[in-house]
């Protein structure tokens with residue numbers, strides 16, 4: 001069945017501006033199976049192909065193509081080729097990178113991360129659920145046959161789109177590999193790892209912190225230890241609650257011949273409070289928590305203030321590297337919270353650097369929501 005929807009002037013303007021996602025408030029609601037293609041028309045003229053999901057009120061229509069005679073396989077293949085060229089040629093990311101970042105690569109709802117020859121798909125678009133083999137074939141066309149493709153379509157975004165969680169090998173069966181960043185090696189396990197296996201979004205930030213040195217370094221919410229390993233220092237502390245992440249952290253410490261370390265498997269809030277009672281001090285503290293605001297904004301802000309506040313108490317003179325990956329906490333609010341906290345503690349500070357998400361996580365107009373990661377390198381003085 002061929003679906004068609006006539007849209008209004010406002011939607012036409014937004015489509016022309018580049019908007020790729022429309023909620024039910026924008027476009028007439030029709031009955032259709034999630035993931036069907038819909039011809040969007042204005043004054044009976046073709047505007048774009050959209051993908052419909054009547055169950056998902058926020059992503060009711062996702063724009064797929066402006067070409068009326070679109071060949072789906074070829075379209076996806078060309079988008080992957082273009083995305084690869086940007087990563088490998090323009091920004092010079094070689095073996096591992098985010099290949100597809102949703103609207104940024106004009107494949108709304110689709111994420112594909114690459115770790116050498118392993119590709120991990122995270123999808124929340126019903127159309128790609130139905131046409132996963134087209135994505136598989138397009139990846140093979142662009143990267144060759146010697147690859148593995150794993151799908152890890154799980155999490156909140158999927159739930160919100162009323163799509164069932166999917167975790168499976170689509171092609172090949174390799175699940176571990178090793179990557180290198182700033183001359184350090186890291187073990188990747190796409191089955192045990194969080195997200196698609198590695199926090200690719202912190203790549204540029206890891207290059208920056210590699211310039212720092214501290215005698216005592218504390219990496220809080222460390223996952224598999226990237227920051228603590230990359231920052232130069234004498235003694236390194238890691239705090240992480242997930243046992244699986246800790247097992248990868250031990251592998252990474254070994255891979256990089258780091259011997260003077262303390263790994264603490266537990267709740268960061270409790271452990272930092274304990275350190276405070278013990279009057280411990282550090283030269284550099286990294287706070288890279290999960291999205292604290294995802295469940296509840298007010299509660300999340302309280303957790304954010306609490307963890308930053310205790311971390312500040314553990315630094316006399318030194319550096320705090322503090323991140324937020326919450327879309328709902330913008331940079332200005334983040335800065336204002338931190339500034340208030342430091343002033344209350346009667347400490348002086350300088351913001352030395354503002355962190356951002358890596359260049360493969362492009363943010364394109366008008367999709368500002370693609371921007372989420374932010375952070376500060378703060379020098380704390382007496």
Ligand SMILES: C[S@@+](CC[C@H](N)C(=O)[O-])C[C@H]1O[C@@H](n2cnc3c(N)ncnc32)[C@H](O)[C@@H]1O
Nearest residue numbers: 199221222223226240241242267268288289290
């Ligand atoms: C954003 S990730 C950190 C990524 C890491 N900095 C990196 O670049 O690889 C957040 C980590 O915090 C851990 N985590 C979440 N809540 C925690 C808690 N209360 N205490 C300790 N770790 C926690 C998660 O398991 C996850 O590994």
